[in-house]
Amino acid sequence: MAVCVSLGLMVVASALAADAPRALGDMKGNWQLFVDDYLVESKDNVSLVYHSFVKDERNPILVPDRPWEEDAVYLYGTVLPGEDGKGYRAWYHAYAEGEYRMLYATSADGIHWEKPSLGLVDYKGSKDNNLLFRFTHENHNPQVMHTPWETDPNRRYKLIFFEYGRTPPNFTVCGYYGMTSPDGIHWSEVTKRPILVDSPGDVGNFVYDSIANRYVGWPKKFAEERGYRRRCIGFTETTDFESWPETELVLTPDAFDDRWLTPADVAKGAHTDFYGLCGFVYETMYLGFLWMFPITNGENDGPCFVELATCRDGKHWQREEEPRPRLLDVGKPGTWDDGMVFTPNHPLVEGDTIKLFYGGFDETHGAGKARACIGLATLRKDGFASLHAGESEGTVETSLLDGTAGALSVNYAVRDGGGVRVEVLARNGSTVPGYGLDDCVPLNGDSVSERVQWKGLDTLPQTSAPIRLRFVMTKADLYSFNAGSKARVVLLR
Numbered sequence: 421m422a423v424c425v426s427l428g429l430m431v432v433a434s435a436l437a438a439d440a441p442r443a444l445g446d447m448k449g450n451w452q453l454f455v456d457d458y459l460v461e462s463k464d465n466v467s468l469v470y471h472s473f474v475k476d477e478r479n480p481i482l483v484p485d486r487p488w489e490e491d492a493v494y495l496y497g498t499v500l501p502g503e504d505g506k507g508y509r510a511w512y513h514a515y516a517e518g519e520y521r522m523l524y525a526t527s528a529d530g531i532h533w534e535k536p537s538l539g540l541v542d543y544k545g546s547k548d549n550n551l552l553f554r555f556t557h558e559n560h561n562p563q564v565m566h567t568p569w570e571t572d573p574n575r576r577y578k579l580i581f582f583e584y585g586r587t588p589p590n591f592t593v594c595g596y597y598g599m600t601s602p603d604g605i606h607w608s609e610v611t612k613r614p615i616l617v618d619s620p621g622d623v624g625n626f627v628y629d630s631i632a633n634r635y636v637g638w639p640k641k642f643a644e645e646r647g648y649r650r651r652c653i654g655f656t657e658t659t660d661f662e663s664w665p666e667t668e669l670v671l672t673p674d675a676f677d678d679r680w681l682t683p684a685d686v687a688k689g690a691h692t693d694f695y696g697l698c699g700f701v702y703e704t705m706y707l708g709f710l711w712m713f714p715i716t717n718g719e720n721d722g723p724c725f726v727e728l729a730t731c732r733d734g735k736h737w738q739r740e741e742e743p744r745p746r747l748l749d750v751g752k753p754g755t756w757d758d759g760m761v762f763t764p765n766h767p768l769v770e771g772d773t774i775k776l777f778y779g780g781f782d783e784t785h786g787a788g789k790a791r792a793c794i795g796l797a798t799l800r801k802d803g804f805a806s807l808h809a810g811e812s813e814g815t816v817e818t819s820l821l822d823g824t825a826g827a828l829s830v831n832y833a834v835r836d837g838g839g840v841r842v843e844v845l846a847r848n849g850s851t852v853p854g855y856g857l858d859d860c861v862p863l864n865g866d867s868v869s870e871r872v873q874w875k876g877l878d879t880l881p882q883t884s885a886p887i888r889l890r891f892v893m894t895k896a897d898l899y900s901f902n903a904g905s906k907a908r909v910v911l912l913r
Contacts, residue, residue: 466814473797480793490516492792494779498564519557556587616664651693689718700766706731721786724760806897823906838895
């Protein structure tokens with residue numbers, strides 16, 4: 421029997437009213453991305469192509485230039501736009517003088533950053549610094565969430581940080597501790613200590629999930645995989661910020677992740693770990709920035725770079741197709757980020773562009789003292805991957821779509837002499853009258869949101885029955901489409 425299952429498979433009670441304000445940095449929307457084959461029923465003469473972030477030539481944009489930062493500032497943290505929609509705010513951390521420190525910075529343009537004097541934490545007899553708070557010398561990894569729907573104004577921001585639990589009397593349990601704030605600067609600890617007990621997961625990324633209305637996190641978790649105890653990815657979710665269940669293992673390195681090993685590498689125990697995963701809601705799905713850690717010496721040294729993962733429920737992740745190109749790579753030898761790169765808990769979308777502030781190191785993980793800074797990289801909106809057609813005509817037919825309505829908009833790029841046309845098909849595969857290929861006005865040029873038109877028609881057919889979209893294109897890349905706020909993939913089981 422056929423059963424209809426909608427995109428977003430969780431059944432979770434909504435914590436928000438329908439008219440609740442959106443969080444800063446929330447990227448939930450109506451666009452359907454061609455980042456994997458979830459949307460695709462069939463394709464012919466097209467290929468899935470991944471695209472990498474482009475680093476800003478002005479990098480690094482935020483550098484360690486204060487005594488309390490020493491030589492290392494990095495972005496295990498969060499960047500959000502200002503509450504007025506202007507500028508940026510960064511919660512980052514440093515490792516200096518043998519301790520972790522959590523810090524705050526602001527920028528009007530994302531390139532030039534200021535480190536305001538917050539007057540909150542004493543550093544060598546002065547509070548003239550940008551330190552946010554300090555409980556112990558091991559507080560780090562500040563994960564900030566904006567939750568403006570909270571009725572208590574003192575809880576409009578949430579922060580999770582990691583603590584090793586080696587500082588009595590108040591910090592004797594290893595795990596993640598919680599804070600709340602009215603403004604993202606003045607923080608108060610919640611009652612429960614910690615909110616998530618997690619002894620091995622000193623790297624974890626947390627966000628508010630606006631699809632399922634819950635808090636979610638992906639802390640590091642260890643597991644035995646093919647002869648090694650490897651860093652892997654755990655998952656935890658809750659609707660109560662102050663109480664998180666134990667993490668469960670959801671993603672481990674596979675054999676292809678060890679493809680780089682030579683017999684000599686194997687002999688010394690080299691293998692690949694996952695250093696972390698930044699998962700987040702993006703339009704109608706979840707994306708993940710997976711931190712790859714090939715351990716080259718068999719102990720604890722190697723570079724870190726970023727690959728893409730995709731997901732529909734926050735828990736069951738799909739890896740890139742082979743050969744798994746890097747979404748964000750380390751820099752060329754001799755550059756400021758040639759050792760490791762790490763990402764914040766989510767990027768930002770501004771108009772046609774995705775902005776990713778990231779941390780970079782000039783040494784590999786076990787190479788010794790490194791200088792760390794923060795940089796900026798950008799990508800076309802929805803531009804993580806595209807379905808690519810060359811000079812020969814290619815076709816893409818989507819899975820059945822339910823709830824389509826209104827205009828059909830497409831994110832695409834066409835090279836000279838190419839084009840994209842769209843045909844609407846009924847469930848039985850026949851063309852819906854008026855929506856054939858010959859009726860479609862070809863799409864040319866380059867647009868992140870172009871409305872498709874058919875002769876005399878500029879909206880999708882009004883029907884309660886599921887439809888398919890058939891894209892026919894040459895010399896073009898197809899990134900995503902928007903078929904209305906209720907459009908969902910129908911999976912037949």
